[in-house]
Amino acid sequence: MxxxxxxxxxxxxxxxxxxxxxxxxxxxTTVRMLADAMGIKSGSLFHxxxxxxxxxxxxxxxxxxxxxxxxGEALDGxxxxxxxxxxxxxxxxxxxxTDRNAHVVALYEWRSLSEESLNVLIGMRDEYEALWQQxxxxxxxxxxxxxxxxxxxxxxxxxxxxxxxxxDASGEKSPDDLAKALAELIGLQRN
Amino acid sequence: MxxxxxxxxxxxxxxxxxxxxxxxxxxxTTVRMLADAMGIKSGSLFHxxxxxxxxxxxxxxxxxxxxxxxxGEALDGxxxxxxxxxxxxxxxxxxxxTDRNAHVVALYEWRSLSEESLNVLIGMRDEYEALWQQxxxxxxxxxxxxxxxxxxxxxxxxxxxxxxxxxDASGEKSPDDLAKALAELIGLQRN
DNA sequence: AGAAAAACCAAGCAAGCGCTAGATTTGATA
DNA sequence: TATCAAATCTAGCGCTTGCTTGGTTTTTCT
Numbered sequence: 384m385x386x387x388x389x390x391x392x393x394x395x396x397x398x399x400x401x402x403x404x405x406x407x408x409x410x411x412t413t414v415r416m417l418a419d420a421m422g423i424k425s426g427s428l429f430h431x432x433x434x435x436x437x438x439x440x441x442x443x444x445x446x447x448x449x450x451x452x453x454x455g456e457a458l459d460g461x462x463x464x465x466x467x468x469x470x471x472x473x474x475x476x477x478x479x480x481t482d483r484n485a486h487v488v489a490l491y492e493w494r495s496l497s498e499e500s501l502n503v504l505i506g507m508r509d510e511y512e513a514l515w516q517q518x519x520x521x522x523x524x525x526x527x528x529x530x531x532x533x534x535x536x537x538x539x540x541x542x543x544x545x546x547x548x549x550x551d552a553s554g555e556k557s558p559d560d561l562a563k564a565l566a567e568l569i570g571l572q573r574n
Numbered sequence: 575m576x577x578x579x580x581x582x583x584x585x586x587x588x589x590x591x592x593x594x595x596x597x598x599x600x601x602x603t604t605v606r607m608l609a610d611a612m613g614i615k616s617g618s619l620f621h622x623x624x625x626x627x628x629x630x631x632x633x634x635x636x637x638x639x640x641x642x643x644x645x646g647e648a649l650d651g652x653x654x655x656x657x658x659x660x661x662x663x664x665x666x667x668x669x670x671x672t673d674r675n676a677h678v679v680a681l682y683e684w685r686s687l688s689e690e691s692l693n694v695l696i697g698m699r700d701e702y703e704a705l706w707q708q709x710x711x712x713x714x715x716x717x718x719x720x721x722x723x724x725x726x727x728x729x730x731x732x733x734x735x736x737x738x739x740x741x742d743a744s745g746e747k748s749p750d751d752l753a754k755a756l757a758e759l760i761g762l763q764r765n
Numbered sequence: 766a767g768a769a770a771a772a773c774c775a776a777g778c779a780a781g782c783g784c785t786a787g788a789t790t791t792g793a794t795a
Numbered sequence: 796t797a798t799c800a801a802a803t804c805t806a807g808c809g810c811t812t813g814c815t816t817g818g819t820t821t822t823t824c825t
Contacts, residue, residue: 392772408685410601414813426815427773435813504631534747534755538733545732557727564725570761572736583802605783618803621783 385403394429395440395566396421401442403485409439413460437525439492440500446485454514464521465571469562471518475543476558480550493541515540539565584632585620587612591676593634600630600683603702630683631691637676638698645705655712656762659719660753662709666734667749671741678738706731718762730756 399420403412414435417528418425432438457474478486496504515536522528528535542565550561580746605626609616623629648665652658669677682724687695706727713719718727732754741752 390771408601410599411686413811415811424774425773425813426775429814430772495602530755530759534752535759537736538756538759541734541736541739542729542732545728546737548732549728561725564721565729568726568729568760570723581801606779606781614802615804616783617785617805621802626783 390431396428396431397438397441397445398484399437401488402459404439404442404488404492405484409488436495436497436500439488440493440503442485443489443492443496443504443506446478446487446489447504447511449482450475450486450489451507451511451514453478454511458514458518461516464518464525465527465566467518468571469566470523471515472539472543472562472565473559475540476546476562479543479547480552480558480561483547483552490544490547512536512540522571528569535569539559539569576666580719581640587619588620588629588632588636589675591629592679594637595633595679596675600679600686606747619711627686627688628693630679630686631694632706633676634680634683634687634691634695635698637669637678637680640665640673641677641680642698642702642705643667644669645702649705649709655709655716656718656757658709659713659762660757662706663730663753663756664681666731666751667737667753670734670738671743671749671752674738674743681735694739703731713762719760726760730760 397415400412400417403417403420406426407416414423414428417438418428421428428438432441446506454471454474457470461470478489493501493504516532519528519539520532523530523532524533545563546561550558579648586698591603592609593609595612605619605638606616608629611617619629645665648661649658653663670681675706684692684695707723710719710726711723712729714721714723714726735755739753741749
């Protein structure tokens with residue numbers, strides 16, 4: 384029976400689904416489109432997933448996991464608050480703009496999830512936001528940032544997440560450039 | 575025949591559609607849901623609109639128009655660059671968070687538009703962004719902001735537009751509070 | 766090699782989708 | 796009061812949707 388397994392095949396399928404969901408949105412992507420891109424028939428999809436929405440859940444889970452992992456690595460060994468902020472921003476934009484799939488879906492398709500799936504994912508999102516909260520808190524404590532910490536976090540993530548709406552990968556600016564520019568905008572690189 | 579008219583009735587219907595599109599997204603909203611909310615049968619909808627996508631187009635047009643109008647009023651008579659930035663931010667958040675319908679749809683549902691509708695709306699979007707571009711340019715010229723103007727504009731609008739994802743109207747912070755906080759974050763209110 | 770499990774296909778169902786056509790009602794105007 | 800257009804309804808068409816079922820192929824493991 385179809386379990387919520389973690390087989391290698393399933394991972395591949397989730398990755399393909401991520402691409403389609405990113406390109407055209409969850410609702411506009413049919414199970415037949417998914418199956419075509421996967422090289423199987425639409426019915427076979429339901430051997431790996433209980434329903435379509437579960438595919439979305441898996442994609443988002445994927446996106447959150449990789450975002451968390453990359454963020455953790457980026458912060459590892461970095462101690463100076465401003466550097467930590469910059470490292471986290473770079474990690475965020477990197478997952479968002481270079482592997483433009485799962486992480487983007489994770490940000491923009493929450494609405495289509497079942498309540499059950501939502502409960503699974505909210506924990507990961509909170510964990511990710513806690514990471515930001517901590518880094519920003521360090522900046523405020525160190526006196527390099529001023530203001531309400533949750534609010535700064537939300538503005539920052541908003542500015543970063545919105546980049547997927549306009550970023551041109553073929554342009555001259557790299558994700559790292561953007562991260563640096565944002566840090567400058569909020570006065571982190573002035574001193 | 576069904577024309578792209580501007581009758582009063584049509585305006586009402588567009589307003590109702592805006593609410594539904596905002597609440598559940600365009601793709602998840604069926605013509606029957608729309609008709610129900612409008613108090614008519616689904617078939618009658620197509621006397622006012624040629625197809626479903628045209629309703630979305632009208633909603634977005636509505637959102638952009640009111641945003642443009644409110645922004646223009648907000649800037650009227652204000653000359654000091656920092657005040658102009660703040661006024662524009664307040665106007666933006668006001669349309670976004672108090673009348674949480676058309677403007678939000680205008681931001682998040684572009685993907686479902688036909689190419690034809692897109693061409694109609696892109697002009698309005700550009701006009702709105704030009705407003706921001708100008709105000710930010712004034713700030714940079716006045717020396718109260720530093721950096722690449724288009725980039726600042728995009729980060730700012732990103733931070734503002736993302737508020738719809740988390741803002742709680744029943745909370746303690748008003749849209750104006752948020753605008754002020756953002757201005758402080760990017761160093762506009764320090765001197 | 767042989768058995769068990771996993772992956773897949775062929776065929777199609779029931780429901781819901783956007784949309785249409787033709788008749789009917791409503792409301793303004795002459 | 797007669798006329799005509801706008802607005803709505805009734806009824807349903809043709810298609811696509813997510814998903815199911817029952818059987819076949821492929822892979823894995825002993």
